[in-house]
Amino acid sequence: MKYHKYIEKGPMPSRQSMRELLRKAVSFNCSIEEVDLLDSLDRVTAQDIKTKRELPNLPTGKMDGIGVKAKDFAAGIPDTHSWREGCEYVFVNTGCSIIPPYDTLIMIEDVDFSKGHLIIKKLPKAGQLVDLPGSTIRRDEILLPRCTRITPPLMGLLAAGGIKKIPVFVKPKVAFIPTGDELSPWQEETLPPGKNAESNSVMVYGFLQKYQAKPLILPIVSDDREALKKALQTAAQKADIIIINAGSSKGTKDFTLEILEDEGNILVYELGCRPGKHSSFSFFRGKPVLGMAGPPNGAELAARFYLSELIDIYYGQKEKIVASITVNADFSFQPTGKADFCIQAHVYKKNNEYYAELLNAKTVTRPYLLQKCNSFIYLPAGQRIDAGEKVEAELLEGRETIDWR
């Protein structure tokens, strides 16, 4: 019976250094597939996509109004008493074309028909309020560069440009290997005494759906060297990215790093950021392996910070800056140890200012924590927060809803 000594071996990267390390170490060969436009939400373009048409294809009115000929206004507003629709002017509705000889639009608020004749109240400038051909989408314009994540407005843009099929990157396959003798499948009706429900696979499944990756959840592997190695081999054959959950700590049965050290290549034994410090990063049979801490908070951080980064790398996405808002800390906090600390917090608004309340995972239940947590405050090692201090909080994607009090 022995304890492992992997701790504080090699670099313990901060969140940002870990991201940079992943960007340097990892690359992928992505395949391309075509999807229908209506199925393209959140997919990532694999090529520049050029428009199939220019828009508008004729001059078009920007507003509701009348189309006139600029030359009729060369000497100021002319006498329009005898002007007839279809001769000297035409009606033009927003987005409808103005065909020569009409070349200028006067908005409907600047004309009057109340006395049975056209009266123009304001001198137009030649060509005003007319969208010229190609002003919305230029002929041959790139609608979306390669590596663009497709949002709803971009779907509309592609439709406008006449694109029906979109070349996108095939979703990366991500294998998830849960490990540990103490785990039972979450589906079990009755959990045996002393067993824990394996639930991280379900969280990761959700994140992978959000990140546009294909989850491949493998069965729980017991704390057995050969079984773990076999699971890693299966995962390396089938997946682009491997997650191995837990077994990278100091426990008597933590064989993961032992195998990865012998048969793979460990770049990071543990992180310089809590919770989830006992996460690792390796290669096994050429595939990137994210060793993910077991406790759900640590696993969540690893998924949000590093799994997302790996998938961003896969999809050729630039490094993200998560925007932060300035909040008043309503708590004091000083983490122990030499690692950065990512504080889970609840941000709310009061009297037009933001405040953050600490959620201490050690003193609240998991349902309470997850119901309240809407932000992270990233605290570098050695720093502390004092109540009343202003700090930067990053709101979690999809948790932008803020209470007010």
Next chain:
Amino acid sequence: MKYHKYIEKGPMPSRQSMRELLRKAVSFNCSIEEVDLLDSLDRVTAQDIKTKRELPNLPTGKMDGIGVKAKDFAAGIPDTHSWREGCEYVFVNTGCSIIPPYDTLIMIEDVDFSKGHLIIKKLPKAGQLVDLPGSTIRRDEILLPRCTRITPPLMGLLAAGGIKKIPVFVKPKVAFIPTGDELSPWQEETLPPGKNAESNSVMVYGFLQKYQAKPLILPIVSDDREALKKALQTAAQKADIIIINAGSSKGTKDFTLEILEDEGNILVYELGCRPGKHSSFSFFRGKPVLGMAGPPNGAELAARFYLSELIDIYYGQKEKIVASITVNADFSFQPTGKADFCIQAHVYKKNNEYYAELLNAKTVTRPYLLQKCNSFIYLPAGQRIDAGEKVEAELLEGRETIDWR
């Protein structure tokens, strides 16, 4: 041939007043369905969901270490020279159970086996580092209250609590009616001269997928009173929410508001916010009808602000505050007219500060605008922004990626 006079008839609500108006005016009867846990991402719970088990179900170690009996430490650290594994102490790995008589955990860093015997370096407190039964999830605890949107960590929580089927609200059906003689289906290979490709339906389709609603895209309806009425009737029969796109302006062929005034009940003829001012809100055969401005920028705003609000109301979601970040405006802007203005902007970071660049939809192509736009700056009517001023910018969901320069 006549122009309509709906403009400035009735209230012209700001974004916030419009939201409040929708919350007062609209209510839904939602049905409930059950989905599998793995299909529950982003769905909304229709009932409180109670755990089926407490976790842990036995006392459990918080860290890797050894389990001991607190009573052995009543008089300080005892002589452990002859202590044997399985008698006076046991090994405990993180998350594994500590079964009585062991009741206290000493972390592995605080013990030493280097001389062949156990040495305890630090006096433990009774019960330390042990998670008691129910400390992670209490027996009978509510995992998720009704009306909770399910995130990946919440999926993990449900798995931990032994929940396999989730009662969620059935997705609302949203009918989209595109209108206008100038429109051609976006699928057409060749757009006839003077025609515009109907693309808002595809954008709205994308937003509805994001918002967990079921899109029902109807064919383009020409500017014909009877055809429009028939389309509204079809939509009212099939959908929970109706969107009618354009036809609410002052054009000669804008019949939408005429029909809604005669056959329905118009609450808002136009908004007090540009772009998209020519959006409306009505009821037709008891169903809420969002009249959406035609130009894509206005349609996008209506989708982001008001369609999302309607769907939040459907799902029983609280009103959202969109968090904003403080940015330096690198432009000056003074909108004309009496409406608020929602500025489309590109936020970037430079020297550790945020900056915002104006994107003027009237002077750039639509691809350029949509590739750059990652935020909105909401400017109340009558206000202006001067270059160098600090203003609040709201980052668009899914566009949190910020450039640095």
